[in-house]
Amino acid sequence: MSDKQSEGYKVICDNRQARFLYEIIETYEAGIQLTGTEVKSIRAGKANLQDGYALLRDGEAWLINVHISPYTSSGAYFNHEPRRTRKLLLHKQELRKLIGRVQQEGLTLVPLKMYLKRGWVKIVIALGKGKKLHDKRESMKRRDDQRDMQRAMKRY
Numbered sequence: 001m002s003d004k005q006s007e008g009y010k011v012i013c014d015n016r017q018a019r020f021l022y023e024i025i026e027t028y029e030a031g032i033q034l035t036g037t038e039v040k041s042i043r044a045g046k047a048n049l050q051d052g053y054a055l056l057r058d059g060e061a062w063l064i065n066v067h068i069s070p071y072t073s074s075g076a077y078f079n080h081e082p083r084r085t086r087k088l089l090l091h092k093q094e095l096r097k098l099i100g101r102v103q104q105e106g107l108t109l110v111p112l113k114m115y116l117k118r119g120w121v122k123i124v125i126a127l128g129k130g131k132k133l134h135d136k137r138e139s140m141k142r143r144d145d146q147r148d149m150q151r152a153m154k155r156y
Contacts, residue, residue: 009054012042015049018110020127020136027112028098031089032063035080037071037131041122047114054088054109054125056099061088063123066111088094088125101127 018024032098034042052066057112063086070079090098101107106129113124 006028007121009115011113011115012045012121013047013049013114013132015052015110015112017050017128018128019023020139021131022108022110022126023131024112024128024137025107025127026101027124027126028090028094030125031059032121032123033089034068037074037078037080038068038086039071039121041068041071042114049111052111056095056102056109059095059099061085061090061095061098061109061125063088063111063125071094088123098127099119105129133146 010053046066050067053064055062055064065083066086067082068080069082070076098109102109107127108130110126110128111123112126115122130136
């Protein structure tokens with residue numbers, strides 16, 4: 001194994017807005033079923049999780065509306081569609097657990113982070129519950145207070 005692959009993981013993209021919009025309950029690491037041009041585009045950092053979400057259909061998990069830009073060095077025939085539906089690769093017990101929680105508790109599956117781990121593209125999906133407006137205001141206030149405390153500590 002080369003030194004580059006054994007180093008750990010490299011974060012490709014992060015969905016910071018999801019942590020603001022949802023209260024994260026539990027996270028899972030999943031693989032993604034990708035084509036060759038998608039992997040090359042992800043290695044170049046051309047992925048966006050902003051509007052993405054995951055669905056559970058027929059006992060399988062699907063990643064929907066995640067944008068992976070077309071690979072520029074290949075022709076249009078061999079390239080992929082940017083917002084196509086991609087299959088998530090999870091263990092059966094994880095899928096059963098997710099299906100139960102999503103159906104019973106009405107939770108949402110949201111992608112949080114995409115990264116390379118030992119040469120494989122991985123994604124972190126989270127079970128999340130949508131925040132209400134007052135919860136969002138509270139988290140903004142808490143973040144501002146933390147920032148003010150850090151500034152005060154830096155001065156002294």
